[in-house]
Amino acid sequence: MDWENTALATQAIRVGQLRTEFGSHAEPIFTTSSFVFDSAEQAAARFSGEQPGCIYSRFTNPTVAAFEQRLAALEGAEHCVATASGMSAVLTLCLALLKQGDAVVCSRSVFGSTATLMNQIVAKFGVSVHWVDLIDFARWQEVVSEVKPVFLFVESPSNPLSEIADIQQLADLAHQNDSLLVVDNCFCTPVAQRPLQLGADIIIHSATKFIEGQGRIIGGALCGSAQLMESMFAIVRSAGPSMSPFNAWVALKGMETLAIRMQAQSAAALTLALWLREQVGVKRVYYSGLPDHPYHALAARQQSVSGAPIFGAVLAFEVEGGQAKAWSLMNQLEIFSITANLGDVKSTITHPITTTHHKLSPEDKLRAGITEGLLRISVGLEAVADLQEDLLRGLSA
Ligand SMILES: *Cc1c(COP(=O)(O)O)cnc(C)c1O
Numbered sequence: 001m002d003w004e005n006t007a008l009a010t011q012a013i014r015v016g017q018l019r020t021e022f023g024s025h026a027e028p029i030f031t032t033s034s035f036v037f038d039s040a041e042q043a044a045a046r047f048s049g050e051q052p053g054c055i056y057s058r059f060t061n062p063t064v065a066a067f068e069q070r071l072a073a074l075e076g077a078e079h080c081v082a083t084a085s086g087m088s089a090v091l092t093l094c095l096a097l098l099k100q101g102d103a104v105v106c107s108r109s110v111f112g113s114t115a116t117l118m119n120q121i122v123a124k125f126g127v128s129v130h131w132v133d134l135i136d137f138a139r140w141q142e143v144v145s146e147v148k149p150v151f152l153f154v155e156s157p158s159n160p161l162s163e164i165a166d167i168q169q170l171a172d173l174a175h176q177n178d179s180l181l182v183v184d185n186c187f188c189t190p191v192a193q194r195p196l197q198l199g200a201d202i203i204i205h206s207a208t209k210f211i212e213g214q215g216r217i218i219g220g221a222l223c224g225s226a227q228l229m230e231s232m233f234a235i236v237r238s239a240g241p242s243m244s245p246f247n248a249w250v251a252l253k254g255m256e257t258l259a260i261r262m263q264a265q266s267a268a269a270l271t272l273a274l275w276l277r278e279q280v281g282v283k284r285v286y287y288s289g290l291p292d293h294p295y296h297a298l299a300a301r302q303q304s305v306s307g308a309p310i311f312g313a314v315l316a317f318e319v320e321g322g323q324a325k326a327w328s329l330m331n332q333l334e335i336f337s338i339t340a341n342l343g344d345v346k347s348t349i350t351h352p353i354t355t356t357h358h359k360l361s362p363e364d365k366l367r368a369g370i371t372e373g374l375l376r377i378s379v380g381l382e383a384v385a386d387l388q389e390d391l392l393r394g395l396s397a
Contacts (some may be wrong), residue, residue: 008305215345
């Protein structure tokens, strides 16, 4: 079957199907560290690469390969390399592409650990790391043409304010300067946004979030051309930040419901965003699905893989009364979980300034709009009416 011509929802369920001789309908989990060979000759042929096939689960495992095939299909990528976590995908990217004396340019609004990894680990090896505001394209042009980075690294939409970068524009800028564009596509997933089609070269995923969707595992991946993924695979093979077969299996099961989850969670987020801004005590709501969000039109255009735009399940809102009010709201909630995770079918809430973004300097917090009263929620699949009632409990406390 040529899955390429089927819809994303079909690919998410059918690509990478594995069947053993027992004909199991669900994909089997190959929990084995190594694979046996029929003969010494076969072992030699496998190691030399002359014969394809499994050798050792650090770099060849059928369940992990099924996960890679499925995610590559969804992203429209030639290849995918699975990793132990989203962060090990970013690390693999850096180890594969960077050497002493190189430069990278990174959006200021990336995941906190990505910023720490770049500043404290990658920089230690003699790579210069430059930071630019996601939406300040003139500054991207200036810095990129000046430092000629190996890659530009962005996350769009940004967390937590849902700012949107024009991926095509950044890809063009990267290519004019012999650089690559790397996009962390964790918040959108390929259901909402396909960065390779917009010109990006490499996609980073934390499979921990929407890809798996039920908060059960840690996992990550890189997607891109066969050539670029070959260099990522070489790092995973030799350095070992590999995805476990069990986690690959859980993520495979998660992907089967990805399309319908993203649609439903995004629709619920829009309903909540519209409702929240009518509530007493709410100063402002940040969600690109709101028609008056400054990047609404760009988000609608860029995040419309299968017709209707999907603005995502993450939104932020600012309450009057600063941290005291934000904390008392959170502490009244009985449905929302207070946790930093997102992309789960369980709705979650977090206070960025004291958790995910606490490491930012006061001026970076100000610049990023992270105020004391700001709360971020990731909308799950509970009934919206129940979520509203829960939030009202917090708002009226
Ligand atoms: C969670 C997250 C990561 C890191 O992924 P882990 O699986 O937790 O290592 C990277 N980028 C974004 C946008 C994330 O939300």
